[in-house]
Every structure is written in C-alpha cells, then in structure tokens.
Amino acid sequence: MALQLIGYILSITGLCGLIIGTFTNEWEILGHDNDKTVILDKYKGLWMECSVDSSSRMTCTSYTSLLHQTFEIRLGRAIMITSIVFSSLAALVAISGLRCTRCLEENEMSKDRAAFLGGILSVCGGLLALGITSWFIYGIVDNFFQNDKKTERYVVGRSLIAAFVASVLCLFGGILLCACSVTHLQSKKILSKHPVSRNPEKDYV
Numbered sequence: 001m002a003l004q005l006i007g008y009i010l011s012i013t014g015l016c017g018l019i020i021g022t023f024t025n026e027w028e029i030l031g032h033d034n035d036k037t038v039i040l041d042k043y044k045g046l047w048m049e050c051s052v053d054s055s056s057r058m059t060c061t062s063y064t065s066l067l068h069q070t071f072e073i074r075l076g077r078a079i080m081i082t083s084i085v086f087s088s089l090a091a092l093v094a095i096s097g098l099r100c101t102r103c104l105e106e107n108e109m110s111k112d113r114a115a116f117l118g119g120i121l122s123v124c125g126g127l128l129a130l131g132i133t134s135w136f137i138y139g140i141v142d143n144f145f146q147n148d149k150k151t152e153r154y155v156v157g158r159s160l161i162a163a164f165v166a167s168v169l170c171l172f173g174g175i176l177l178c179a180c181s182v183t184h185l186q187s188k189k190i191l192s193k194h195p196v197s198r199n200p201e202k203d204y205v
Helices: 002-023 071-095 108-146 158-193 200-204
Strands: 028-030 041-044 048-052 058-062
Touching: 002 071, 002 108, 002 158, 071 108, 071 158, 108 158
Parallel strands: none
Antiparallel strands: 028 041, 041 048, 048 058
C-alpha cells in the first residue's frame, strides 16, 4: 500500500508540475544574470512572449492568432494539454483504486483495476509530456550551438525544465501504480486457484 500511495503522490505532483510548466512563459530565455552585456531579457512560452528591460519593466505579448503561430508552438500546446488531461483523469480514476480509500472496497478486483487504469493514464500523460519537452530542449540546445554568431541566443528556461521533471514524475508514478495493482491482482488469482483450507488436518485424512 505504501508504494501505491507513493506512486499516486508522484502522479499528483507531476500533474501540478505539468500545469505550472505549460502555462508559464519561461520555456526559452534570452539573457543571464551573470552576463552584464545583456540589458534586455526575453522569455518565450507556449502562450506569450515577455521582455524585461534594464529598469525591470516587463512587457508581454500574447499569441493571439493560432494560425500565425509556428508548428512547434501549436504542437507543444496540443500535446501538453493532452498530457494534462490524461494526468487529470489518472488522478481521478486512481484515487478510487487506492488501498487507503473506501471507494470500491466491496469489490477488490475492481479497485485494483481502477488503480491500474489510473497508472496507465498517468504513464501516457508522462510519455506525451516527456516526448514534447525533450524535443523542445533538443531544439533549443541545437539552435544555441549552431547560431553561435548571433547576438540573440536562447537557452532552456525554468518552465520547460519544470515540465520535463513533471513528466518524469507522472511516468514513474504511473509505473508504480500499475506495478502494485498487477502484483495484487496476480496474488488474488493464485489464491483463487489454490485456496487455503480452513481445516488443514482434514486434508490428510
């Protein structure tokens, strides 16, 4: 039960990280605190682009038109939102299958199946987010080293790192939920095939 609860906590933590990472703007960052030559910081996310001048005044521009956005932005939005939906469904479904809850306690088989389904949904959400964040990170790093002569070069931002870490948490949380559920289901099948006799002395008569 402890491992199952840990898996659920990891999944919930990952879901919160996915939401924060998706709807904050620091996927790409221009400018560093230790670089004194940079007088304007820029932040790019999936929904808007912000800039901070030398007087610490921030100006943000939203991406209003979906059709005028790049393929990367549209794909990133779609996959991250899909990942959040999968992870949210996982949290709702898996909670009824946890051993520490009273939901479906009259039917242990259904309880284990609910936890297993929640684990599968969490794994799917984690894999989706892990794939798109890894792709974004690779693109940013590749552009950084290829465009070494440009004055503006972007690096990986904190929001993108948060989304990447959250995807890993969802993935491992879902794996734990699935593993605990499968182990319990298998033990139930073994007990049903080989029931323990209540009067073991009579078996030898």
